[in-house]
Amino acid sequence: MSSDNDYDYSDDDGEYYYDDDEDMMSTQEDEDSASSDDGMDMDEFGDDFKVPQRSARKTYEIEYDSLPQSAVEKLMSNDIEHISGIFGVEASLASLLLRYMRWNKERLIEKYMDNASAVTVAAGISPPSRASPSALGPDRSQGSSSSARTSGLRRTARQTSAPLKAKPQPSICPICFDDTQALFSALACDHTFCSGCWTAYITSKIREEGEHAIRCMAEGCALVAPDPFVRSALADDPETWERFNELLVRHFVASNPNLKYCPYPSCTYTVSCPTAASKSALTTVVPIVTCGADANPPHRFCFGCPIESDHRPVICPVARMWLRKCRDDSETANWIKSNTKECSRCQSTIEKNGGCNHMTCKKCKHEFCWVCMGPWSEHGTAWYSCNRYDEKAGVDARDAQSKSRASLERYLHYYNRWANHEQSAKLSVELYAKTEKKMEEMQVTSNLTWIEVQFMKKAVDEVFKCRMTLKWTYAMAYYLEKGNQKELFEDNQRDLERAVEDLSELLESQIEPEIIPTLRQKVTDKTQVYVSKRNEIMLEDTAKGFLEGRWRWNVPVEGFD
Amino acid sequence: MDARLRRVNKEIADCKNDKTSNIRIDLIDSSPFHLKGSFPGPKDTPYDGGVFEVDIVIPESYPFQPVKMKFITKVYHPNISSASGAICLDILKDAWSPVLTLKSTLISLQSLLCSPEPNDPQDAEVAKHYMTSKNSFEETARYWTQTYAKGQESKGKVDIKEPGRDEVAIAGLEKTHVAQFEGLGFERSKVIDVLRRLNYRGSNVANIPDERIIDELLK
Secondary structure, three states: OOHHHHHHHHHHHHHHHHHHOOOHHHHHHHHHHHHHHOOHHHHHHHHHHOOOOHHHOOOOOOOOEEEOHHHHHHHHHHHHHHHHHHHOOOHHHHHHHHHHOOOOHHHHHHHHHHOHHHHHHHOOOOOHHHOOHHHOOOOOOHHHHHHHHHHHHHHHHHHHHHHHOEOOOOOOOOOOOOOOOOEEEOOOOOOOEEHHHHHHHHHHHHHHHOOOOOEOOOOOOOOEOOHHHHHHHOOOOHHHHHHHHHHHHHHHHHHOOOEEEOOOOOOOOEEEOHHHOOOHHHHOOOOEEEOOOOOOOOOEEEOOOOOOOOOOOOOHHHHHHHHHHHHHHHHHHHHHHHHEEEOOOOOOEEEOOOOOOEEEOOOOOOEEEOOOOOEHHHHOOOOOOOOOOOOHHHHHHHHOOOHHHHHHHHHHHHHHHHHHHHHHHHHHHHHHHHHHHHHHHHHHHOOOOOHHHOHHHHHHHHHHHHHHHHHHHHHHHHHEOOOHHHHHHHHHHHHHHHHHHHHHHHHOOOOOHHHHHHHHHHHHHHHHHHHHHHHHHHHHHHHHHHHHOOOOEOOOOOOOO | OOHHHHHHHHHHHHHHHOOOOOOEEEEOOOOOOEEEEEEEOOOOOOOOOOEEEEEEEOOOOOOOOOOEEEEOOOOOEOOEOOOOOEEOOHHHOOOOOOOOOHHHHHHHHHHHHHOOOOOOOOOHHHHHHHHHOHHHHHHHHHHHHHHHOOHHHHOOOOOOOOOOOOHHHHOOOOHHHHHHHHOOOOOHHHHHHHHHHOOOOOOHHHHOOHHHHHHHHHO
């Protein structure tokens, strides 16, 4: 399974929300009003539709904040102001210094205090040969910092106004060779080019390469254009300027381990989750977060790894290990599983590529039935329709299957259940789409109210959620070391699985207006009382186990000793 | 006038007027954005005496994005793909500057022929050959120059199988080595393929046991 499939889910989710309700907003309103003026039952209903409050945080939930782009920009400008104040340099230069040091203020301050001119050269602020002598030397006194300020001001003054100000040049622009160009500009290195070329160059860097560190156009020159210079070059192109700022925000977020950009396409929210910022933290928590964007389904992703779905209760390193294993093994394993068996006497692997079920091993001449693996001699006259699956001989023969296949079998046991839950979750959502249509029709033809036909939605949501939990518990169980802890884990898993299967079955019942009240009662009871409780227990206990260091693995796991 | 067109026209004209550098830029068809460059192989290198042709494609955002170049002439060089002519050179990628021109880029290619960078290879097999035995590498490079880059007379005929063309020399292998395994009953082309892949050259010959080669040949 790859994350692609996980991604499909969110797509399906989306369809299921959008296609079936004519309008999500009205749904929400209806519910709210219904739950407020209806009885107790309805109140419970309404509550369950709401996102759990962060104040009552469960062990398996993590503390985090969602920040819109403006809030991140504010964080950036705070850092810039801070550095600009300490060093006494222009904000645009402080920004370049911070970007160069990947927004690590402490390291920047340390390095800058140690050798300011080296840092300004490396950050692409001043050309190497031009480093002013006063800025050299380790002792950075007031004098040198003021010189940095004046030079900064001088530069910025020219950069902010010069690019589009007429600045007659004796020669023509060495890039476009256009002798009609009258506007020239240069960075602090004095490599002069016409404004048209600067604009085209900066636009191309931002638009085509997604680059925010825009170097001087001269060959081998490492100077970086400060923001005011970029801004004036893009004066007529606010869209590209906007994109430039977005690139800066992305760079800031990528540089800060406490932050992560929402991975959903064209979403601009950032999530801050300091609890999960370190690698070691990821062995005890599963940082599933939801960004603040008002999207349906909400943008839920893992803060700790690139898996774009909720992989609770399994921690990131184990989840990744599992996905990698599935990618590597599943194709081959599936082929072996479906196309070969082992001779029950000599264990040679046999591929059946056609013909009847009467097999004769090429190697040991053992005759057996392909279907039940029992000896052919016991098949009597029913040769071509094997119905002896549970016969002792067949069971024995299968038990004797080679040990070399045992590990594959073990893997497939977990893999099949993993894949099955994924598949079933998809199917239950599809089924619900059909059911819902029917129920809405019923709402029109019978005297049921809208809210009375909505109980299925919540149940399907719950089933989907629980199947996702179950899916990942199989990945976890595959790597758990045998022992009491694993048994307890599997007990929880079994209880949840049973509850989910029961509920799934109910969801598949035929919908008739007469049975709706009883069905509704049953489904609601199962969903709320049983299934969601079981899921809670599963998630909570596993999360606690991580915090207590209770889980032991049968393979080395990243971050565990 | 379109800035890109003006610049390219000027570059082509400048190159025509410059008789000293021996670098030519010609149109392939009517478009000024798909060109053919050529330059002589540098003196005192295995490429001396050859004329090397380069396919030039000028992208939409030229000169702000680098020009696309690849060799038309087959070249035996660690930083040039022996199969496709693709070039590994920093100025064609991140180190590009809008100040660079077609001519200066072609000059850079010429100097790339003088100073191979085997640690950053485009063609790993050629680079291995270069690292194992420079003499043998140069011999092969010279043979390729003779075969593919003889300039005017062989122009446009590179794909035609010349009678004198020697597959063994083109692969940079020793005749005796190929003959040794051919003698065991393996097909010549297969032997060449395996020996080339295993870099059966120079001091490496002592490191690769015959069994290894036979194993590969039997695969």
